[in-house]
Amino acid sequence: MNLPERNRPDCKFCKILSGELAAAIVFEDSQSVAFLDHRPLFPGHCLLIPKKHYETLFDLPSDQVREFFTEVQKIAIAVEQALNAEGTFVAINNRVSQSVPHLHVHIVPRRKGDGLKGFFWPRRQYHDAAEMARVQAAIRTALGQA
Secondary structure (H helix, E strand, O other), rough: OOOOOOOOOOHHHHHHHHHHOOEEEEEOOOOOEEEOOOOOHHHHHEEEEEEEOOOOOHOOHHHHHHEEEEHEEEEHHHHHHHOOOOOOEOOOOOOOOOOOOOOEEEEEEOOOOOOOOOOOOOOOOOOHHHHHHHHHHHHHHHHOOO
């Protein structure tokens, strides 16, 4: 396995990349590695990580985003096909709920009635149209779209 340029000795995923920790690798290329999650939501739950240590999606250089998400797409298709899944759940946590501070994408096989509906997040509606408009305006301003 090619060692990452920015290996962090205290990072569990960098330890997988260096071979210090074992993992069930399902995919590897020059940029990324995918392996089975050791605590899966369902069998086939994979994690895709970049070989270089980036803590969050925000840290991944923009010129690498397309290739990384092409790999996410490739793994999601393979997981669906390999496990006869009806779909996949693809997710990234940035800092909050990020159990390992190394960018990783969860790719989870899904089936109707598998029990994940509402499992992750309690939903709440906006209090009113004014609150929705304030949130919309704040995001548009942050994007320079105001």
